[in-house]
Amino acid sequence: MALGYTFAMIKPSACRKNHVGSILAIINQAGFRISAIQSTKLTLEEAQRFYEVHRGKEFYDSLCEFMSSGPIIVLLLQKENAVKDFRKLIGNTNPQMAEEGTIRKMFAESLQKNAVHGADSDENAKREADFFFNQRERY
Ligand code: ADP
Numbered sequence: 133m134a135l136g137y138t139f140a141m142i143k144p145s146a147c148r149k150n151h152v153g154s155i156l157a158i159i160n161q162a163g164f165r166i167s168a169i170q171s172t173k174l175t176l177e178e179a180q181r182f183y184e185v186h187r188g189k190e191f192y193d194s195l196c197e198f199m200s201s202g203p204i205i206v207l208l209l210q211k212e213n214a215v216k217d218f219r220k221l222i223g224n225t226n227p228q229m230a231e232e233g234t235i236r237k238m239f240a241e242s243l244q245k246n247a248v249h250g251a252d253s254d255e256n257a258k259r260e261a262d263f264f265f266n267q268r269e270r271y
């Protein structure tokens with residue numbers, strides 16, 4: 133059975149540009165309920181651990197440096213088919229290939245600074261949610 137939630141982040145670039153409110157409004161309008169939310173900042177080591185699966189890729193070091201460069205918003209989002217529907221809402225990793233109306237199309241600055249993160253599977257949604265939120269922080 134599907135998990136019923138996904139894990140998302142608003143990346144440092146989008147936070148710096150004050151796109152947080154606009155992005156949260158789009159998420160709510162798309163039918164996601166915010167089950168947990170926190171403003172936080174990753175250390176370099178935490179970013180490296182979060183993006184462990186990409187270790188060794190040419191963009192890994194730069195990505196981890198960027199993701200630890202400033203505050204982020206971390207989110208637990210509840211909806212049926214949350215993982216799949218949220219990936220659809222954010223659009224392609226590369227904003228130049230993202231469809232009109234997607235969050236990345238609207239708010240990304242570049243392939244790296246693509247505004248938002250969304251878990252790509254139920255397994256990763258659980259792992260990523262557990263990375264940030266304890267049970268008392270989820271409602
Ligand atoms: P997604 O975030 O869509 O799941 P990936 O898991 O493949 O994409 O990559 C994680 C993040 O790493 C991307 O969101 C993006 O910020 C960055 N990234 C991915 N590929 C590249 C690349 N070729 N060059 C620079 N940054 C990249």
Ligand code: MG
Nearest residue numbers: 249250251252
């Ligand atoms: Mg990914």
